[in-house]
Amino acid sequence: MLNQVYRDEDVDLSVLKNKVVAILGYGIQGRPQALCMRDSGVKVIIGAGARDQFPDWDAAEQDGFEVYDFAEATRRADVIHVLLADPAQPSVYKESIHKNLKSGSTLSFAHGFNVLYGAIQPPKDVNVVLFVPNAPGHLVREKYLAGSGIYGAVAVDQDVTGDAMKIVLALAKAVGSTRVGVVEVEFDSETEGDNFEEQVLYGGTIALMRAVFDVMVQNGYPPYFAYAKSIRSLRSVIDVMDEIGIEAYISERSSRTCEFAVRMSGPRVINRAEIEKIFEETIRGDFAAAWMTEWQLGMFHLHRMRRTWKKSLMEKVGHEWRKLFGGG
Numbered sequence: 001m002l003n004q005v006y007r008d009e010d011v012d013l014s015v016l017k018n019k020v021v022a023i024l025g026y027g028i029q030g031r032p033q034a035l036c037m038r039d040s041g042v043k044v045i046i047g048a049g050a051r052d053q054f055p056d057w058d059a060a061e062q063d064g065f066e067v068y069d070f071a072e073a074t075r076r077a078d079v080i081h082v083l084l085a086d087p088a089q090p091s092v093y094k095e096s097i098h099k100n101l102k103s104g105s106t107l108s109f110a111h112g113f114n115v116l117y118g119a120i121q122p123p124k125d126v127n128v129v130l131f132v133p134n135a136p137g138h139l140v141r142e143k144y145l146a147g148s149g150i151y152g153a154v155a156v157d158q159d160v161t162g163d164a165m166k167i168v169l170a171l172a173k174a175v176g177s178t179r180v181g182v183v184e185v186e187f188d189s190e191t192e193g194d195n196f197e198e199q200v201l202y203g204g205t206i207a208l209m210r211a212v213f214d215v216m217v218q219n220g221y222p223p224y225f226a227y228a229k230s231i232r233s234l235r236s237v238i239d240v241m242d243e244i245g246i247e248a249y250i251s252e253r254s255s256r257t258c259e260f261a262v263r264m265s266g267p268r269v270i271n272r273a274e275i276e277k278i279f280e281e282t283i284r285g286d287f288a289a290a291w292m293t294e295w296q297l298g299m300f301h302l303h304r305m306r307r308t309w310k311k312s313l314m315e316k317v318g319h320e321w322r323k324l325f326g327g328g
């Protein structure tokens with residue numbers, strides 16, 4: 001039932017010994033992963049977009065990396081780890097990466113989106129792999145520096161050299177993930193699972209927090225109180241559930257009143273049919289197509305929603321609430 005799990009002792013970093021790893025993109029994932037890999041002894045260079053348009057070039061140089069444009073970084077590298085925003089990847093790939101890939105090199109991603117849906121079609125003579133640390137980049141770095149790491153997943157889509165899995169595992173080890181554990185997954189299911197999780201789990205949880213806040217405030221509860229109920233309460237229980245399991249949390253750590261509330265009313269909140277519909281849409285590629293269209297048209301839905309939500313009462317109250325109560 002459990003997929004193959006790899007830990008530090010199963011993975012040999014020396015497979016990267018005489019290789020150059022180019023990290024393309026120096027953003028949320030690129031910077032932390034590059035710093036960790038360098039600290040692990042890997043030779044890392046950075047590929048970045050034009051200096052006057054993107055912050056990556058200057059930021060990477062300030063951190064002491066050699067920085068090149070995408071084409072030159074690809075030419076110089078044996079492993080090309082693409083950490084650009086997903087919708088930006090196809091055009092960068094077509095213009096700068098594809099024709100500069102050396103035969104036998106490794107093209108690596110942190111999300112399989114563009115390969116799965118065909119916006120990037122790598123040549124047949126390179127390895128294609130996936131390494132996904134299961135957290136935002138700043139946590140990857142924080143955990144690495146603390147001697148730990150972030151649980152992650154690896155997959156191989158194309159193996160031309162016979163050691164593609166060893167290479168991607170070495171990347172995972174170099175950012176600390178095998179200190180905790182890395183699972184081998186299918187390239188396609190990791191990608192679809194990621195898109196599904198972001199829509200339903202992140203999207204659904206955030207929508208639920210907003211709904212809890214709005215209903216309480218509309219019914220006359222003080223906004224600070226509603227804010228604490230809709231966000232902080234969740235934070236206080238999620239780590240416990242992760243540590244001991246959902247069932248142990250409900251039956252052993254919560255009050256009996258809470259247990260009754262959770263078991264009786266919780267399922268009424270969930271629209272299972274809608275979740276299944278989102279799953280089908282994700283598998284079919286509808287989500288991918290909608291996201292690529294949104295990006296190409298300038299993200300007008302996202303900009304509009306950001307503007308509205310930024311001005312919402314919940315955001316304003318949250319700002320004040322954090323000043324008053326901070327992390328406590």
Ligand SMILES: NC(=O)c1ccc[n+]([C@@H]2O[C@H](COP(=O)([O-])OP(=O)(O)OC[C@H]3O[C@@H](n4cnc5c(N)ncnc54)[C@H](OP(=O)(O)O)[C@@H]3O)[C@@H](O)[C@H]2O)c1
Pocket residue numbers: 025026027028029030048049050053054055056082083084085086088092109110111132133134135136137
């Ligand atoms: N973020 C996460 O927590 C996370 C977790 C797991 C996997 N991933 C995956 O990791 C990959 C990288 O994601 P990310 O969140 O690290 O990306 P990101 O920070 O949004 O973008 C990476 C960098 O690329 C730059 N960039 C964007 N478009 C560009 C273009 N057309 N030309 C040149 N540079 C460009 C960005 O500059 P600007 O900021 O100026 O746009 C940014 O500095 C994605 O495949 C993502 O799915 C992310």
